[in-house]
Amino acid sequence: MKNLLLIGYYGFGNLGDEMMVSTIKDFLLSQGFNVNIPVPKEKILNQKQFNRFNILKLFENILKADAIICGGGGVLQDKTSFKSFFYYYSIFEFSLLMRKPVIFFGNSFGPVRKKLSMLLLKRLLKQKKLYIFARDPVSSKYASQHNSHTFLATDPAIRFLSKLDITPSKRTDTAVIIPRKFRSYIPVLLNLKHLGFKNIIFLPFAPEDEILAKRLANFSIKGLNMSFSKPEEAIEKITKASVIISERFHGSLTAAYFDIPFISVKDEKFRRFITPYLPVYPGFAFDILDAAKKIELVLNESFSLKGSLLEACEGMYTKFGELLHNLV
Structure with missing residues (x-):
């Protein structure tokens, strides 16, 4: 071998x-x-x-x-x-x-x-x-x-997502926030409440984000039920929400793959990745205030990316396998 x-x-x-x-x-x-x-x-x-x-x-x-x-x-x-x-x-x-x-x-x-x-x-x-x-x-x-x-x-993780036996069941009153660096999400939370959201889940995608996610989940806003969720529950929580606000590349990718409206916050890598599949999309934010303004915009967006993402990914893996067998 x-x-x-x-x-x-x-x-x-x-x-x-x-x-x-x-x-x-x-x-x-x-x-x-x-x-x-x-x-x-x-x-x-x-x-x-x-x-x-x-x-x-x-x-x-x-x-x-x-x-x-x-x-x-x-x-x-x-x-x-x-x-x-x-x-x-x-x-x-x-x-x-x-x-x-x-x-x-x-x-x-x-x-x-x-x-x-x-x-x-x-x-x-x-x-x-x-x-x-x-x-x-x-x-x-x-x-x-x-x-x-x-x-x-494209991104190799798309193949991972394609193997999951998950059917999204979007809850119109639930939003998932995947934090990384921003210490306050108050403008986002207030606008989510204004738009009728009741459940906010703070979900870290990496261990170094857990302390921040827990601190944010402990913030109290009347009318909002805020909670912390472990990384191992990430994909399940994302597929049960109706909007994802993410500072992490693969948080946004998971939402996009399952056709869930998302806002990618200050993530140029994801913006340049997803643009060929979604050329016109309002969900790219410079900061938290910008993200708050764009929630209603993305809720009115509909897209279907799974087919094109998976086609590109399978083509990449096929070419990868052919190259490896030729090289070694």
Whole structure:
């Protein structure tokens, strides 16, 4: 069996990343590959996983691999930190130096703010043994300027959503808020109440958002029943709401896939991802006040994206499998 190393922000409890790694791993196993995954030490569950912070172990697995897969997300950005950017860059650069094919599968690029990050990213994208399935048109256009092995693709987690046996049962009085950074949602809550909503669920998509979500859920507004829900209940809660207000990419994606009106708050990555499927849509907000103003607008919107999202996703996985079998 050929060995693949699957790289990403895995094992940290971020729901979007866990959706991606789950479905990518299952696909690779179905294609007959052996898959190894670096995760935090405390999250190691089996012999196919190893400590991502053990550099010697990481390089050992690179040398044993027939190809390296970066499975979804936006790991090559320095908005979070240059340290994170350089961690992933070093993995891919060393892999290519060892003449290992590297495949970016459903990734976005940027934002990169430091000149060094920009130089390193351009250097990486120019490598001949690098293959890119870009998640959105902006990333695809940028990558294709440096690399001829660039394909416009989509998000790998769509395949995960397609396997779920869920029929949305939208409750007209329920809204789900997926917070990340904004500390107050008062304008949103007041407008939701004005529009007849009664139940507000604060739903974190990552462990680092849980404290904020609980604090927001404890805020009291007469006439609103506010509650906190665990990440493992996320998809069920989303599919039972009539509007989703999300600061997280995969919160908005889940709503869009199940045709639930959504507002994506200050998330340029999601806006540029979804625009080819939904060219005219009022649900992109700059801040909380802007999000409050747009609730009524999105409630009057109707769309049906599941078919086009799934078609693009299945096409991406098919091309991915063909490329892997040709390369290794």
